Amino acid sequence: MTPVTVSGRQIRASGQIQTDMKVNLRHESTVAIALLVPAAVALLIFNYYPIFQTFIFSLFELDHTTDWLNAPFVGLQNYLAVIGSEQFWQSTRFTLGFTAVSVFLEFWVGMGLAVATFWVTPALRGLLRAIIIIPWAIPQIIQASMWKWMFNSDVGLIGDMLVRLGLVDSPPLFLVEPLLAMGSIVLAYVWKGSAITAIFLMGGLALVPQDLHEAATIDGAGAWRRFWAITFPLMTPTMLVTLLFRTMDALRVFDLVYGLTGGGPGTTTETLSSFAYKFYFRFVQFGQGSAYALVTFGLVVSISIYYVSRVQGKLRFRQ
């Protein structure tokens, strides 16, 4: 029996064991596939098959039914109806605008939070991280009711603060005025989103070698300059991955809108996801709802592919 301390490389040097290894390799890939099958089955059932089924739904007229086998086939008509509706373009504009503004804000707020945890005296670091991570743990739909109460136009904390600070005469109608409602959703979303952004960016900051900073300090570079000249460029891969994750999360926002404004006032804060959901479970139009959902999916996929293809070169050097 070979002693257990023999390392892999030494085994490969010996001829007899090498043939064993070849048999092992074929065996190894069988084992690998067997290990992957359970996860693959679960993902096929609950993630991949539904996309396919949604596509089939989208080709039929499904009025208060999901029985597509007995429903009239309408081809691409549902898609034409979606693209032809003013509501689609309105929710697309809002979803894209919301995504751009929210991701921008949460990135910089998150960056500020992450840098802060490194800048404060070491004794405070653990506490600060604990404080920062809390909003991340709160489910989005629960946040929606928290912020609804914060934005209450009579006795809400935010309106009352604005009045006390003398910025307004009476509390603004946050969830009634279209622009304020949009702003409220962004604020609530950024509050939670900046927490997870900060956590990701802390990871990137931790990778920046400390001696580079020390060298730059000796050369007389200030903290501001050190951040832009050393930290920021070295964090690029982390920042790009974070931005991708956050953009995809913002594009599919649903819970917050559903709980905070319900898409209102009118349909001004309706996102692609929340509107598709209405088609499914309020209007019970599964055909058109599916077309809506798939157009949403197409948008998310094309934005991610565009994004990944743009940043691929910058990510490669980490391999």
Next chain:
Amino acid sequence: MKKRRVHLILSLLLAAGIAVFSLTPLYWMLITSFKRPGTEFRLPVEYWPSNFSLESYRVVLGSDFLVQRAILNSLIVSSTAMIGTLLLGALAAYAIARLKFRYKIQSLIAIQIAGMIPPIVVIAPTFVLIRTLGLLGTLAGMALPNMAYGIPLTTWLVASYFAGLPFELEDAARVDGAAPLTIFWKIMLPLAAPGLFSAGVIAFLGSWGEFMLAFTVGLGLPRVQTVPVAVLSYSQAFQLQWTWVSAGTVLSLLPVVILVLIFQKRVIRGLVAGAVQ
């Protein structure tokens, strides 16, 4: 010396500012929950309850709301989903991180893409599927899809943990003639325990906060409400009292906030591994 004191004072100020930013909404819910029901609409707005009352907690724990049932439902759904996710995710992660086979990158990509599908794209067929299985209005109907939803991130986190472990032990066991599954169970899983743990907490929190599926599959039945669905229903209740909503929110957030604070370091490490590697 003087510089250090200035840094300390500025640090405290900065930490206080961040605490205000992150904790104000929670403070507001906590304060509201201790006001006597009805007094939360009184002007001027009270930043500290003048009539301290636990009435709202009595109401949300009482037979009309039963917030404890929602918490229990969420615990059942999230822990079942988490165990399934960890098991399936760890098996797949081991194959990807440690075994040699063709189409490895392709498998990894296929698993990760599954995690990027927006919930709205899968919700309608999932609803139909759960109905076909006869699981509408049951906790199992929520746990099963959630188990699948957690797999991509879990596989990613656990695979990156496996990838960082030394090969020597595995090789030694193989030379001793141990079967791959034995190696996985007896050697790799115990070694990867810290990585599995963070991935588990993150997967648990993922299903804990999941709303669209729980709302759709639950059919509005109070019996199977999870925490997110329950809190939404409180804020839409007839004759709404915000003290009730606040008390329900505080109670239902307690388990996750405690969980996150206790395992803060591991959770952060797990999430960071997902973003950086």
